[in-house]
Amino acid sequence: MIKPRTPPGVLELLPREQVAFQRMLDTIRRTFEAYGFLPVETPVFELSDVLLTKTGGETERQVYFAQSTGALEKGDPGRPEMALRFDLTVPLARYVAEHEHDLAFPFRRYQMQRVYRGERAQRGRFREFYQCDIDVIGKDTLSPRFEAEVPAVINAVFEALGIGEFTIQLNHRKLLRGFFAGQGISDEAQPLVLREIDKLDKRGEEAVRATLVGEAFGLAPEVADRLLEFSRVRSSGHDDALAKLDALGAGTPLFEEGRDELRALLGMLNAMGVPGSRYAINLSIARGLDYYTGMVYETTLDAHPEIGSICSGGRYDDLASHYTKSKLPGVGISIGLTRLFWQLREAGLVGTAESTVHALVVLLDDEGLDHALALSQRLRAAGLNVETQMEPRKLAKQLQYADRAGIRFVVIRGGDEAARGVVAVKDLRRGEQFEVAEDELGSTLRVELEQLRAHGA
Amino acid sequence: MIKPRTPPGVLELLPREQVAFQRMLDTIRRTFEAYGFLPVETPVFELSDVLLTKTGGETERQVYFAQSTGALEKGDPGRPEMALRFDLTVPLARYVAEHEHDLAFPFRRYQMQRVYRGERAQRGRFREFYQCDIDVIGKDTLSPRFEAEVPAVINAVFEALGIGEFTIQLNHRKLLRGFFAGQGISDEAQPLVLREIDKLDKRGEEAVRATLVGEAFGLAPEVADRLLEFSRVRSSGHDDALAKLDALGAGTPLFEEGRDELRALLGMLNAMGVPGSRYAINLSIARGLDYYTGMVYETTLDAHPEIGSICSGGRYDDLASHYTKSKLPGVGISIGLTRLFWQLREAGLVGTAESTVHALVVLLDDEGLDHALALSQRLRAAGLNVETQMEPRKLAKQLQYADRAGIRFVVIRGGDEAARGVVAVKDLRRGEQFEVAEDELGSTLRVELEQLRAHGA
Numbered sequence: 001m002i003k004p005r006t007p008p009g010v011l012e013l014l015p016r017e018q019v020a021f022q023r024m025l026d027t028i029r030r031t032f033e034a035y036g037f038l039p040v041e042t043p044v045f046e047l048s049d050v051l052l053t054k055t056g057g058e059t060e061r062q063v064y065f066a067q068s069t070g071a072l073e074k075g076d077p078g079r080p081e082m083a084l085r086f087d088l089t090v091p092l093a094r095y096v097a098e099h100e101h102d103l104a105f106p107f108r109r110y111q112m113q114r115v116y117r118g119e120r121a122q123r124g125r126f127r128e129f130y131q132c133d134i135d136v137i138g139k140d141t142l143s144p145r146f147e148a149e150v151p152a153v154i155n156a157v158f159e160a161l162g163i164g165e166f167t168i169q170l171n172h173r174k175l176l177r178g179f180f181a182g183q184g185i186s187d188e189a190q191p192l193v194l195r196e197i198d199k200l201d202k203r204g205e206e207a208v209r210a211t212l213v214g215e216a217f218g219l220a221p222e223v224a225d226r227l228l229e230f231s232r233v234r235s236s237g238h239d240d241a242l243a244k245l246d247a248l249g250a251g252t253p254l255f256e257e258g259r260d261e262l263r264a265l266l267g268m269l270n271a272m273g274v275p276g277s278r279y280a281i282n283l284s285i286a287r288g289l290d291y292y293t294g295m296v297y298e299t300t301l302d303a304h305p306e307i308g309s310i311c312s313g314g315r316y317d318d319l320a321s322h323y324t325k326s327k328l329p330g331v332g333i334s335i336g337l338t339r340l341f342w343q344l345r346e347a348g349l350v351g352t353a354e355s356t357v358h359a360l361v362v363l364l365d366d367e368g369l370d371h372a373l374a375l376s377q378r379l380r381a382a383g384l385n386v387e388t389q390m391e392p393r394k395l396a397k398q399l400q401y402a403d404r405a406g407i408r409f410v411v412i413r414g415g416d417e418a419a420r421g422v423v424a425v426k427d428l429r430r431g432e433q434f435e436v437a438e439d440e441l442g443s444t445l446r447v448e449l450e451q452l453r454a455h456g457a
Numbered sequence: 458m459i460k461p462r463t464p465p466g467v468l469e470l471l472p473r474e475q476v477a478f479q480r481m482l483d484t485i486r487r488t489f490e491a492y493g494f495l496p497v498e499t500p501v502f503e504l505s506d507v508l509l510t511k512t513g514g515e516t517e518r519q520v521y522f523a524q525s526t527g528a529l530e531k532g533d534p535g536r537p538e539m540a541l542r543f544d545l546t547v548p549l550a551r552y553v554a555e556h557e558h559d560l561a562f563p564f565r566r567y568q569m570q571r572v573y574r575g576e577r578a579q580r581g582r583f584r585e586f587y588q589c590d591i592d593v594i595g596k597d598t599l600s601p602r603f604e605a606e607v608p609a610v611i612n613a614v615f616e617a618l619g620i621g622e623f624t625i626q627l628n629h630r631k632l633l634r635g636f637f638a639g640q641g642i643s644d645e646a647q648p649l650v651l652r653e654i655d656k657l658d659k660r661g662e663e664a665v666r667a668t669l670v671g672e673a674f675g676l677a678p679e680v681a682d683r684l685l686e687f688s689r690v691r692s693s694g695h696d697d698a699l700a701k702l703d704a705l706g707a708g709t710p711l712f713e714e715g716r717d718e719l720r721a722l723l724g725m726l727n728a729m730g731v732p733g734s735r736y737a738i739n740l741s742i743a744r745g746l747d748y749y750t751g752m753v754y755e756t757t758l759d760a761h762p763e764i765g766s767i768c769s770g771g772r773y774d775d776l777a778s779h780y781t782k783s784k785l786p787g788v789g790i791s792i793g794l795t796r797l798f799w800q801l802r803e804a805g806l807v808g809t810a811e812s813t814v815h816a817l818v819v820l821l822d823d824e825g826l827d828h829a830l831a832l833s834q835r836l837r838a839a840g841l842n843v844e845t846q847m848e849p850r851k852l853a854k855q856l857q858y859a860d861r862a863g864i865r866f867v868v869i870r871g872g873d874e875a876a877r878g879v880v881a882v883k884d885l886r887r888g889e890q891f892e893v894a895e896d897e898l899g900s901t902l903r904v905e906l907e908q909l910r911a912h913g914a
Contacts, residue, residue, distance in 0.1 A: 004555040004780040007504050007539055012552070013561050015566065022496050034837045036814045036844030038472040039479050043480050043585050044501060044541075044571065045521075064502075064523045066541065068575030072522060082464055084501075084523065095469070096774040098461040104862045108844065109472065113503065119523030145826070145847040156837075192901035231465050271827035272834050323461035342827050356492045369602070377729050380491045380613075387493030387565065390602040405561045 009119060009127030011338050016406050020353035023343055024161060025112060028132050028335065031157045032110035035149070037134050040109040044116075045082040050094055052083060053322040059086055062118040072088075084116035088133045088334070089319075096137055097323030105139040106146065112337075120246070124346075126338050135332030137319055142329040144261045144347030147295040147315050148268035150331055154299055154311050155274045157335070163349055165302040166310070168278055170284040172262045173292050178255025179230055179248070183223050192289070193217060197231050198286040230283040241266055245281065261294065269415075293317045297333060307343045308347040311335045354384055354429070355406035358449060361396045362412050363389040371413065375423075375438070379411075382442025403428055409445055413438075466576060466584030466793050473863050477810035479797055480570060481618060485589045485792065488566035488614045490654060492606070494591050497566040501573075507551055510779040515829060516543055524660040541573035545590045545791070546776075553594055554780035563603065564597040568737040569794075581803075583795050592789030594776055599786040601718045604724035604752040606771050607788055611756055611768050612731045614799065615791070620806055622759040623767070626739035627698075629719045630749050630771075633740070635704070635712025636687055641678050648747070650674060654688050655743040688741040688837040695733030698723055718751065750774045764800050768792045811886070812863035813842055815906060819855045819869050820846040828870065832880075832895070836868075839899025841906070860885055866902055870895075 013021055034041075045066050052060055053430055064078035085091050096107060112132045119125045132354050134153060136146045137277045144223065151168045156167045180190045193212065200208055205228060211217065212224040220225075233248070235241035245259055245266075262281070269279060287296045294315030313333030320328050344350040361376045363369060369390075376388040389398055395412065402410045410426040417423055422435045427448070436444045463469050470478055470639070490496075502523050509517055522537035542548050545568045547762045553564060569589045576582045591610060593603045615623045637647045650669065657665055660686060668674065669681040673853045676684075690705070692698035702723075704718055724735060751772030758764055770790030777785050801807040817831045820826060828848075833845040844864065846855055852869065859867045867883040874880055879892045884905070893901045 002507055004507060004512055004777070005504065006500055006551075006555070007502060010500040010502075012499060014556060015497060018496045018498060032815045033842045036817075036842060038813060039475045040472060041475060042469060043463055043467040044573075045464060046465075046584070047462065048458055050461060052461055061526050064525050066521045066523050066573075067531060068521050069518050070575060072536070079529075094461040094463075099471060104858060106847075116501075116523075118527060128502070143848045149847070152834075266832060268826070271830040273831065295555070321508070322459055325458070356490045358485045358496060360493075368538070370723070373725060373728040374730065377609075385490045385493060388606070390563075390606070391600045401561060414511070432501055 007127070008121040008259060009125065011126055011129070011342055014352075015080065016352040016355060017345075017388045018351050020355050021337075023353060024337060024350070025130070025132070027160045028157055029110070030338070031153065031160050032132075032134055034156065035108075035134075037108045037110040040092070040095060040111045041113060042085065042088075042095055042111070045084055046094065048079050048081055048083045048090060050323075051085065053090075059117075062086060063116055064116045084157070086117050087115050088113065088131050089135075089332075092135060092137075093320035093328075094323055096279075096328060097320040097326075100139075100324060100326060105137065106142060107137045108134070109137075110134045114338075123340065124342060126342075129336060129338035131339050132335040133332060135204060135319075135330050136286075136341055137328050137330040140327050140329075142331065144264070144294060144315075145268065147230075147261070147331050148265040149272075150295070150297060150333055151265075151269055152272045153278055154297065154333060155278050158299065158311070163301065163344055164304070166278065167280050167300055167302060168311075169282040169285050169298040169300065169309075170262070170265075170279055171281070171283055171287075171296050172207065172258040173294055173296060174254050174258030175248075175262060176283070176286075178252040178259070180253060180256055181229070182249075182251040183226060185219075185223075189217070193219075193227070194286045197227065197284060197405070200228075200231060200284055205359050233283040234283060235281040238270055238279075239280045241276070241279070258294075265295065287312060287314060291316050295331065304343075304347055304349075307340075307347070310340050352406065354408055357387050357405065357407045358384045359386050359409040359411055359445060360398065360402045360407045361386060361388045362395065362410060362416055363392045364395065364412075365392050368392075368413065371418075375411070375413070379442050379445070382446055384442065385446055399426065399428075409448075411441065461499065464584070465578040466582065468583055468799055470584070471809075472629040473809040473812060476813050477807050478794075480810060481807070482587070482589070484617045485614055485794070486567070486569060488610065488617050489589075489743075490593055491613065492565075492569050492591075492610045494565045497549070497552060497568045498544065498570060499545075499552055499568070500542055501571070503548060503551065505536050505538060505540045507780075508542065508547055509878065510547075518572075519543060519576060521573045521575055523588050525575070526607045542570075544572050544576050545570065545588050546592075546789075549592060549594075550777035551780060553785060554777040554783075557596075557781060557783060561673070562594065563599060564594045565591070566594075567591045578831060579794065581799060583799075586793060586795035589792040589794050590789060592776075592787050593611075594787040597786075598786050598832075599827075601721070601772075602725065603752060603766040604788050605722040606729075607752070607754060607770065607790055608722075608726055608736055609729045609731050610756065611695070611790060615756065615768070618800055620758065621761070623735065624757055624759060625736040625768075626755040626757065626766075627719070627736055627754050628721075628740055628742040628743050629736070630751055630753060631711050631715030632705075632719060633743075635709045635715055636685070639706075639708040639712060640683060642676075642680075643718065644782050646674070650676075651743045654684065656686075656743065657688060658740055661914040688751060690738060690740040695723060695736075697729060698733070698736070698738050706740075715751075722752065744769060745769060748773050752788065761800075761804055761806075764797075764804070767797050772865065809863065811865055814844050814864045815841045816843050816844060816862045816866040816868055817855065817862075818845045819852065819867060820849045821852065821869075821871055822849050825849075825870065828875075832868070832898075834868070836902070839903055841899065841902055856883065856885075866905075 023248050064084040066082045067080040114128050115131050154168050209224050212219045214222050235244045278439035285298050296314035298309035299311040315331040317329050361372050363372050376386045379386045408429045412424040422439050426433045520524040521541040523539045571585050572588050611625050668682050669676045670678050692701045742755050749771035753771035755766035756768040772788040774786050776787050819831050820829050833843045836843045865886045869881040880895050883890045
């Protein structure tokens with residue numbers, strides 16, 4: 001006998017948790033599709049030489065390799081031929097480069113699949129987790145206006161998920177780099193300085209300031225102060241964001257370009273009706289220093305800042321330089337849904353959902369079987385998800401089963417009901433019982449469920 | 458520069474093919490849920506000792522193992538700690554045994570995930586493919602009535618998929634074994650004889666008969682004839698199925714048990730309204746000789762018998778004997794969707810779907826941007842999937858893009874339309890253009906799309 005168990009670092013859910021998770025996936029997908037993104041799925045494994053174009057980084061140390069029994073038996077030395085994807089960005093780059101001539105650009109794709117990282121096993125860290133990504137990829141060029149659409153998608157996703165108020169934090173790399181250049185910080189020093197400033201939350205302002213004016217950087221105290229002041233800028237609402245932008249000291253041409261783009265973006269968010277309370281300029285957001293070149297985004301839950309960013313991304317200039325000579329600029333975001341779900345569950349914000357099964361049709365005696373089967377089919381034709389009790393059991397047992405399984409409606413037809421052409425319905429959610437003509441059962445239960453949906457449950 | 462390419466043996470789809478594939482996945486899932494099955498997902502990798510409880514079989518030779526860079530560097534000899542699932546049945550067994558005390562029985566689950574097999578690379582053979590499974594698992598016992606529900610689910614799935622008429626082939630292991638025993642064939646010889654009879658399609662009746670009466674089996678010619686006659690039994694329609702059953706020579710108690718169960722099943726299919734044309738008794742169906750103990754199912758497309766079974770399964774007596782002492786009988790089926798999709802595409806039955814994007818809102822000049830953004834949002838609020846053109850381009854270019862992307866509606870608002878409060882809509886599917894008041898655009902397009910859906914497109 002072998003003890004049944006999952007490998008460490010995976011999140012396996014019980015059915016009713018899986019229903020809750022699946023609803024989040026569906027909501028995200030529906031929203032991505034509403035904004036015109038197309039589905040893409042890629043294989044879980046890629047050829048190792050294709051996946052691992054950069055070597056030696058931390059990511060590669062976490063990569064899982066896959067090999068068949070045959071390859072193992074041969075005992076080939078060296079790196080296995082295939083590796084599991086560790087994110088959805090490298091597969092996207094490979095996909096776009098491989099299918100370049102079959103795609104319409106700007107190419108808008110969403111992808112919601114699991115990725116794999118050999119992380120140290122630790123509470124809340126996962127070796128297998130869902131990422132839900134969107135990207136818009138241009139060929140040769142991509143208008144900065146696509147960077148404005150992204151916060152509108154983020155807003156729509158988290159509004160639809162209904163997990164509490166949130167704020168989309170906005171920054172712009174041109175603004176950052178332009179400002180830094182204006183302070184006399186060289187192109188080479190900028191990423192290092194930024195990396196220090198990115199530690200503000202962890203180390204505190206005093207410590208970061210000390211490092212900046214210390215030997216390693218040797219910034220003048222007033223320059224360090226201006227950087228810190230700059231990184232402290234936060235806006236509150238649409239008008240304040242514009243005002244804060246205007247109030248920033250004039251900088252280099254790059255800085256002005258970033259400011260213009262950010263201003264245009266705020267205007268577009270307004271045109272799209274994104275509430276001003278949902279986004280804020282936050283000039284301390286750094287993210288992916290070598291990668292992003294325009295807007296960068298992070299998203300935080302207002303009531304749960306400890307969770308950190310729940311949706312991040314930005315604008316990049318070249319997606320697939322390892323695979324194609326074509327220039328493929330893009331903008332995208334990623335939601336790490338497994339980790340988010342786990343954190344929301346820890347915080348008590350999501351949990352066990354009602355079953356996907358709407359109704360249990362009970363069976364009181366064998367004579368009722370054919371009728372129960374036919375009634376179940378009629379309910380399914382009316383759009384309900386139905387389980388039929390296949391063997392007669394005591395009603396109390398069947399109610400207990402429905403309750404445990406999270407099934408809302410229990411449909412009962414005893415001799416008395418049959419004689420009157422009605423069925424009795426127990427609504428386990430409301431703790432109510434009612435009778436309805438058999439012919440009207442499907443439409444009645446549909447109405448109840450639609451009301452539920454209208455109330456966002 | 459690295460050539461972007463996928464590993465051999467995977468099916469990667471272009472976006473509009475992915476839309477078609479996703480629609481099939483959604484349809485299958487919706488039907489599984491309608492019949493009261495609950496979602497389960499398991500990790501792509503399982504611990505090797507848990508996954509590979511039986512060793513030496515063909516399956517194990519095809520297993521992919523996964524190991525992290527760290528494990529590779531250590532150069533541990535022996536089998537890697539983790540392996541990719543090669544079907545959804547072993548993970549189900551592990552899942553049910555592991556979570557036994559948290560599940561309500563009968564446990565009805567569906568699972569739609571990819572599985573991995575190191576098959577020889579060959580056209581139409583895949584190393585990564587989707588399986589879509591349902592199973593009902595009982596604790597200690599499971600009524601044979603659940604075996605009657607399965608063909609109703611198969612019928613609903615393939616009716617909803619709309620890929621042509623199909624027939625669910627039914628057989629019963631008790632009928633088979635009972636009949637064989639009645640012919641004096643020992644329990645030990647039965648699987649071997651069955652394996653021969655299973656080759657009827659490939660080898661032809663003469664060759665199989667020769668083997669059965671030959672040295673290896675040594676059956677009397679009249680016994681061989683009776684077996685072949687038995688295996689030729691096919692029914693056509695509900696009444697014929699009952700008649701064919703009745704006409705079978707009386708057999709052993711086991712045979713009669715099988716006949717009674719099959720008769721009851723036919724009655725339940727009738728009660729559920731499954732058309733008699735959709736199922737047939739086929740006493741040559743063998744399948745999983747060591748595994749199945751009751752009903753077995755195969756499903757074939759009437760117009761494409763060369764595709765073989767597109768949905769198969771059966772009743773088994775013990776799901777998880779490697780993991781638990783509890784007896785867990787079950788019944789289930791599996792659809793290998795990747796292979797089916799590939800075959801349907803080869804046969805020209807599925808292909809490129811219209812985009813998930815319903816409408817492209819065009820942009821004729823920069824002044825129109827805010828309005829285009831706002832209009833797009835209003836259409837999304839009306840339930841449409843919308844892409845907004847972000848930079849003005851010539852109308853012809855935008856129409857060409859929509860056409861190439863498979864977007865049905867193109868929404869145009871020039872100065873003339875704006876002055877009159879209307880928009881022009883090009884319906885690329887119908888090749889028509891019409892005008893509609895801006896306020897009514899969302900509801901008008903919704904109606905068009907609903908009509909489409911009502912016509913099953």
